[in-house]
Amino acid sequence: MGQHTLLSAVFWAVTAFSASASTLFSTFPDAKYPEDKIVHFTPFNIITAVDGNKPSVMSVSGKLTKHSFSLPESYTLELVINNYLAQLKKLNAEIVFQCQQEACGDPYVLRDQLAPRISVESSYPSAYLVAKLTGTSGDVYSVIYAFHREDRYTKVQLVTLESIPEPLGLIEANPAFLQQAPKEVEIKDRHSEDVQGSADHPLLGRMPGSFISRYKQTSFTQVPVITGISAAGYQTLTLDAKVTLIRYRMPTQYSMYEISSNYTAAANKLAAESVFHCQGNACGDDAKLIKAMKLHQDTSKDEW
Structure with missing residues (x-):
């Protein structure tokens, strides 16, 4: 062989x-x-x-x-x-x-x-x-x-x-950058892309550059509100309510942290009481979290 x-x-x-x-x-x-x-x-x-x-x-x-x-x-x-x-x-x-x-x-x-x-x-x-x-x-x-x-x-x-000396002079640092104030990220206004018949809720506005991709109002229904999470699952409180559901698509320049912080700051200005908050892994499985919200669930691929 x-x-x-x-x-x-x-x-x-x-x-x-x-x-x-x-x-x-x-x-x-x-x-x-x-x-x-x-x-x-x-x-x-x-x-x-x-x-x-x-x-x-x-x-x-x-x-x-x-x-x-x-x-x-x-x-x-x-x-x-x-x-x-x-x-x-x-x-x-x-x-x-x-x-x-x-x-x-x-x-x-x-x-x-x-x-x-x-x-x-x-x-x-x-x-x-x-x-x-x-x-x-x-x-x-x-x-x-x-x-x-x-x-x-x-x-x-x-x-x-x-073998050669490590080539560490391939790039140059710009000391002038350290002397300038951070420049604002340019965010394009996209109000014109809102789904027809939609509008911001009068209580809370939108992040600049976002647009409404889904809008629905229900005059009266029952809504589960998440109040806690444990090993047994999500705890919810069912409320009778008029519901306005708005789904915004956000610019990719925003981090999830920035979006969450801005809505939290806006709620604080209204002296709102925090009922439940979670972040990252503390929220548990995404699919189960969305299912617990029921009426608010969203299975699309849109950016949130």
């Missing part, structure tokens, strides 16, 4: 290196499905030893370039790794760490250490190699990971991490 190998090779330059990861090694002649990815700056952990299932890790960071491709099934773990080893020897590389299959420890631990930059298939035999090279401006760490999938394919991932 032919063998299938998935190979991941990662390269980090501890300082700037004249060659990129894609030019440090040539691509295998039978490579297919190439993919490339560049990360401007990122930290990355490389494994330098494995004691049982516990790996020792060294952190490097810098510009990361990833090149990946697939190979035919005839490329075994040994063939791919040995090809890189031969080239690393020509570059006078120092082999920092090397392992294969069980010697690499728990494959799930290995997966967690290499993610998300390298994809590890924990179900298949794997190999891992770390080498240290010297570039014109500093050290280069070449990390090669490979896994073998029987009768399928070989995939190679080459990642170069060129």
